[in-house]
Amino acid sequence: TTTSYFLGDSIKQFSITIGVYMAAMGVGSYLSKFFDQNILSKFVAVELLLGTIGGISVPILYYFFEHLDRFDYQLLTIALIGLIGMLTGLEIPLLARIMKQYYPLKVNLANVLSLDYLGALLATLLFPFLLLPFLGIFRSSVLFGIINIALGLFILWFFSQHLSKKSKNRMQIIATTTILAFLGLIVFTKPLLARWNDDAFTHKIIFSKQTPYQHLAVTQNKEDIRLYINRIIQFSSLDEYRYHESLALVPLNVAPRPKQVLVLGGGEGLLVRELLKHPDIEQITIVDLDEAVFELGKEHHAIAALNEGALTHPKVKLVAEDAFNFLDESNKLYDLIIADLPDPSNEAVARLYSTYFFRLAKSRLSEYGIFATQASGAFHTNDAFWCIINTLKASDFEYVYPYHAYVPSFGDWGFAIAANRPLEVEKFTLNVPTRFVNAENVPRMFYFEKDLIATQDFEPNELDRPTLLEYYLKDWEVWSKERVK
Numbered sequence: 001t002t003t004s005y006f007l008g009d010s011i012k013q014f015s016i017t018i019g020v021y022m023a024a025m026g027v028g029s030y031l032s033k034f035f036d037q038n039i040l041s042k043f044v045a046v047e048l049l050l051g052t053i054g055g056i057s058v059p060i061l062y063y064f065f066e067h068l069d070r071f072d073y074q075l076l077t078i079a080l081i082g083l084i085g086m087l088t089g090l091e092i093p094l095l096a097r098i099m100k101q102y103y104p105l106k107v108n109l110a111n112v113l114s115l116d117y118l119g120a121l122l123a124t125l126l127f128p129f130l131l132l133p134f135l136g137i138f139r140s141s142v143l144f145g146i147i148n149i150a151l152g153l154f155i156l157w158f159f160s161q162h163l164s165k166k167s168k169n170r171m172q173i174i175a176t177t178t179i180l181a182f183l184g185l186i187v188f189t190k191p192l193l194a195r196w197n198d199d200a201f202t203h204k205i206i207f208s209k210q211t212p213y214q215h216l217a218v219t220q221n222k223e224d225i226r227l228y229i230n231r232i233i234q235f236s237s238l239d240e241y242r243y244h245e246s247l248a249l250v251p252l253n254v255a256p257r258p259k260q261v262l263v264l265g266g267g268e269g270l271l272v273r274e275l276l277k278h279p280d281i282e283q284i285t286i287v288d289l290d291e292a293v294f295e296l297g298k299e300h301h302a303i304a305a306l307n308e309g310a311l312t313h314p315k316v317k318l319v320a321e322d323a324f325n326f327l328d329e330s331n332k333l334y335d336l337i338i339a340d341l342p343d344p345s346n347e348a349v350a351r352l353y354s355t356y357f358f359r360l361a362k363s364r365l366s367e368y369g370i371f372a373t374q375a376s377g378a379f380h381t382n383d384a385f386w387c388i389i390n391t392l393k394a395s396d397f398e399y400v401y402p403y404h405a406y407v408p409s410f411g412d413w414g415f416a417i418a419a420n421r422p423l424e425v426e427k428f429t430l431n432v433p434t435r436f437v438n439a440e441n442v443p444r445m446f447y448f449e450k451d452l453i454a455t456q457d458f459e460p461n462e463l464d465r466p467t468l469l470e471y472y473l474k475d476w477e478v479w480s481k482e483r484v485k
Contacts, residue, residue, distance in 0.1 A: 050148050225306065278432060344468050
């Protein structure tokens, strides 16, 4: 989970983790045959070592993320997974051999393996539903380490008569010291993460929260307020109006009767602030997965000031739900749907740019309805941008209009409007107050310089084959290497 947060592409990360872990368990099981003497003490030592390395693994990954490039960081995760897997592979063979003096082989293996698998189920359920929402990844890792070491201490006590006093005392000291150190890590997690965040973020952090879905951080540097989700910038208050006016007002200008509007994402309220400028809108429904983002937009003074209280406006309805599920289950039609969703850095988000998702959105449009979406960086992630455009075209929209605008915090950013009838997208006549969009610069948004035009026919992004994710990560790999150098 940690590596997926930092490197993206959770399918690849979970595949690497499971594959390396299982293979390393096989290595550990094989090596167990060379343990002939003092099996009990060696088993306890394995438990203590496993608890220590497992517990410290996530803190190690947090620390080294700022000091290694992507390739070296991936190697570090593989090394940790391999070491943990090898130690885990030693457990069952050694425990089965220890317990053979108490139970016949058939009963012994049945007891050990059944408890092992049940324990795996328990941990698998505890992590996403309880530990991650309330403790976070950092504390959860350390807690699992403590549990493993405590298990080692229990075994020491249970088999104390079979161990030498010297060996038992040495292990008790090591285990107790490690548990105390881990408890210290849990107690001081907040200042440790605060210091780590200070190193990761350029500006002072004024809000930080781990939700069940993501990590939210708000920073401030004089007048510059920035929101980060999982360390990725979402906006800067100095230039966010360029992004939000481009995404909201350009499609709103060509929507003939924009009475019912659906916003997917954008739970902080800045896009809705722009939409509320149109007097004909009767209701705006915002669907955002994380309710904590709504709370941030309503209750944090800096964010609420930026969105001008948009989330508490009587025309605005808030729905905390996955955008995919909402479209799939809703029967309501909308005159304008705008997707202000995160960039497709993992397969969970990439599905929100698939032909299936775009067709779902199209099915929720009224007769003259219009769909618009942010489409990642037109320059930095150019392949991903044109993949999104091709995906819209493959989703039965008859007319697709790509456009872009320069946002200093992001670079040259891409957007798209899709409809089933021709639109005069370059003619901006909307009479609302703006800071960036006007009749002069909107036509330029639909012009792409030579180095921004697609150089190949990119494959559409399908639900079962997320080509967009491949394009996006490949694009960013170029710039992350440049940043490291």
